Amino acid sequence: MEPEKRPEDLTSPTPQEEAAPSPAEETPPQPEKKPYKPYSRKARLWAWVGIAFMVFLTIMYAYAFASGSILMY
DSSP, X not given: OOOOOOHHHHHSOOHHHHHSOOGGGOOOOOOOOOOOOOOOHHHHHHHHXXXXXXXXXXXXXXXXXXXXXXXXX
């Protein structure tokens, strides 16, 4: 006669169940990632030009508001 199983024994997986992954757990093959390609030299140059122009505008607007010349119409 087989010994009576306790409730915690019924819920724990057997060693065979632990070893074999279930079909639902298998991940589908991932598509290959494109290799990292940095921005071109021209694009980086234009980005720096844009940043410099925005800094210039910020300084000019700050100067204009600080000097009060905008309010002198």
